Amino acid sequence: MVYRENNNIYVKTSEKTYPIILSSDFAKTIIDFYKENLFPRVAVIVTNRTIFRLWRSKIDRLSSLIGAEIVFVPDSEKAKSLETYDKLVNSLAHYDERKSSLAVIAIGGGVVGDLAGFAAGTYRRGIPIIQVPTTLLAQIDSSIGGKTAINLQAGKNLIGVYHQPDCVVLDMRFLSTLKEENLKEGLAEGIKYGVIRSPALFSMLEEVADMDQIDWPSFVGECAAIKARVVSRDEKESRGLRYILNFGHTIGHAIEVATDNRISHGIAVAIGMVKATEIACRLGICRHTTLVRLLRLLDKFSLPSDIKMDASQKRRFWRALMRDKKFSSGKMKFILPVRIGAVRVVDNITRDMIRI
Amino acid sequence: MVYRENNNIYVKTSEKTYPIILSSDFAKTIIDFYKENLFPRVAVIVTNRTIFRLWRSKIDRLSSLIGAEIVFVPDSEKAKSLETYDKLVNSLAHYDERKSSLAVIAIGGGVVGDLAGFAAGTYRRGIPIIQVPTTLLAQIDSSIGGKTAINLQAGKNLIGVYHQPDCVVLDMRFLSTLKEENLKEGLAEGIKYGVIRSPALFSMLEEVADMDQIDWPSFVGECAAIKARVVSRDEKESRGLRYILNFGHTIGHAIEVATDNRISHGIAVAIGMVKATEIACRLGICRHTTLVRLLRLLDKFSLPSDIKMDASQKRRFWRALMRDKKFSSGKMKFILPVRIGAVRVVDNITRDMIRI
Numbered sequence: 001m002v003y004r005e006n007n008n009i010y011v012k013t014s015e016k017t018y019p020i021i022l023s024s025d026f027a028k029t030i031i032d033f034y035k036e037n038l039f040p041r042v043a044v045i046v047t048n049r050t051i052f053r054l055w056r057s058k059i060d061r062l063s064s065l066i067g068a069e070i071v072f073v074p075d076s077e078k079a080k081s082l083e084t085y086d087k088l089v090n091s092l093a094h095y096d097e098r099k100s101s102l103a104v105i106a107i108g109g110g111v112v113g114d115l116a117g118f119a120a121g122t123y124r125r126g127i128p129i130i131q132v133p134t135t136l137l138a139q140i141d142s143s144i145g146g147k148t149a150i151n152l153q154a155g156k157n158l159i160g161v162y163h164q165p166d167c168v169v170l171d172m173r174f175l176s177t178l179k180e181e182n183l184k185e186g187l188a189e190g191i192k193y194g195v196i197r198s199p200a201l202f203s204m205l206e207e208v209a210d211m212d213q214i215d216w217p218s219f220v221g222e223c224a225a226i227k228a229r230v231v232s233r234d235e236k237e238s239r240g241l242r243y244i245l246n247f248g249h250t251i252g253h254a255i256e257v258a259t260d261n262r263i264s265h266g267i268a269v270a271i272g273m274v275k276a277t278e279i280a281c282r283l284g285i286c287r288h289t290t291l292v293r294l295l296r297l298l299d300k301f302s303l304p305s306d307i308k309m310d311a312s313q314k315r316r317f318w319r320a321l322m323r324d325k326k327f328s329s330g331k332m333k334f335i336l337p338v339r340i341g342a343v344r345v346v347d348n349i350t351r352d353m354i355r356i
Numbered sequence: 357m358v359y360r361e362n363n364n365i366y367v368k369t370s371e372k373t374y375p376i377i378l379s380s381d382f383a384k385t386i387i388d389f390y391k392e393n394l395f396p397r398v399a400v401i402v403t404n405r406t407i408f409r410l411w412r413s414k415i416d417r418l419s420s421l422i423g424a425e426i427v428f429v430p431d432s433e434k435a436k437s438l439e440t441y442d443k444l445v446n447s448l449a450h451y452d453e454r455k456s457s458l459a460v461i462a463i464g465g466g467v468v469g470d471l472a473g474f475a476a477g478t479y480r481r482g483i484p485i486i487q488v489p490t491t492l493l494a495q496i497d498s499s500i501g502g503k504t505a506i507n508l509q510a511g512k513n514l515i516g517v518y519h520q521p522d523c524v525v526l527d528m529r530f531l532s533t534l535k536e537e538n539l540k541e542g543l544a545e546g547i548k549y550g551v552i553r554s555p556a557l558f559s560m561l562e563e564v565a566d567m568d569q570i571d572w573p574s575f576v577g578e579c580a581a582i583k584a585r586v587v588s589r590d591e592k593e594s595r596g597l598r599y600i601l602n603f604g605h606t607i608g609h610a611i612e613v614a615t616d617n618r619i620s621h622g623i624a625v626a627i628g629m630v631k632a633t634e635i636a637c638r639l640g641i642c643r644h645t646t647l648v649r650l651l652r653l654l655d656k657f658s659l660p661s662d663i664k665m666d667a668s669q670k671r672r673f674w675r676a677l678m679r680d681k682k683f684s685s686g687k688m689k690f691i692l693p694v695r696i697g698a699v700r701v702v703d704n705i706t707r708d709m710i711r712i
Contacts, residue, residue, distance in 0.1 A: 236482075
């Protein structure tokens, strides 16, 4: 269950209810929350050097006011390794020697959130964590829902736990430091939320002339609330509901693999959504106007709707798609739109229905 | 909640209900359970060379009948490291490439169970595991309740997760290969269960002349049922009930630290139980007859009731006790017996009440 109060979104999970706080000063918000809920735990701030350079005065103030230690992790996907995890949990143990309990404050994008979340979820079988996502994508997606993971040599996100945060702080000012490409990544996921659950969100994006006109607090708040509603009703992906978040991701993921991640996640998802909607139109599940609205919206934000792959990339695309966990016995499970705001799970999609 | 059916003990947890099966042929029991509940997952048996040498024909049969792969881990406390964990989860990923889902079968003592449990609890955020404990201590204690952990340089059991098994198989024939010292370790924990919860279990042990006369299936079944009842009512140690399992362990743990683990866990717990019962007698919480019954029972199984430590060991003993997580603000929380079968949490134990 999810409810709103004082402009915060509260997410009820099986273990606790935590707030998603829309803030314009993350340091102040964390200090207030910490003093009321987590004091006198020793706080360990996990962040990277890039974030620290950009937000040093805020992080220093936060650190001094709640007596927090700062641990730096590398600034790339490489940080999501067992090696970095090893260092991080040993750092936690180091600060833990002085007092009996700890809490983690993760300030960064998806990499920092995933790594610090896995560390907090496993250190002493789980300690509190405040998630402070600094990218649009992390704010509206990965910071909410408690999924944490790191990579193995054998593959991405292969080890992890479900560990719900104690609080998620969404500070709009982080968005001002992001490159347009990062914002586009987030917008693609936001458009996804519109298609699967919110005609209002989709319309809001249709009504603006360009990215600068977007009311970011409304956009982030609405996306976060949708994600929260879906995950709170299907915390551990056991009920199938959470699966609708995969709209655009089945084909999108195969495109990422086929292009060696040269096509970014957001761009791949944009293309994946178009391909899925085309399938839905061909199957008569949704009307052509839905596809047209989606194409127009992506185009306005310079998000692509198609990709040209060479023969070798196409081979890898199909191999990745067939090995996807959603694939079983020759037929694939897809999330297809019925109209803007509603999707359906269709589990008998065959290879010939997919045009790439 | 815990209930019995067909000689099995069923443990209800927040996520699932799993059986603890008293078996006299673990391979057959696992094959039956696997085919009914986990097929067609790829099974990965995690064990060590010592166990494999002793039970090779059974494990081979198990492996061939359900098509299981075998992964070996080192045969000591050193196996509970991030390094071994890294190899183990990469092995899981290796076998996972062929099919979409896996299950783990852990055959070994507490080390194998803890390591394989942590791997199963984190690989893809949790895959099924069958625990097949091969020591008396693991059968009646660590295999039940879902606590898993590995060690860091900074300390033992510092990272882990709660991950409930899908099935626990207790095969009495493993006990025949154990040294008397191992059986004594388990007996000490069994006596603990008697003091905290079961006058019947305590009496059963009082009535036998020596270890050879013990009805092991009854003993193991009763201990496992007590552990299951406690942990099913306090799955994640949030309600305090699970804390009663620490009877004898507060002082016991400090003795282990003070003697560099030269005093084994079971022996240290035996001494810890006596010290705690002495405190209870002095405080007038329990009658002297309880202490006498405990001392006689330990003596019958050649379990010690006291320890002589030199000055340096004593210093380390007190330091360890004061740093124990149960210690706060100069007063310690102890589990003290009221009578055989009932204990009480007493949280104002001061240093001078403890005689060592």
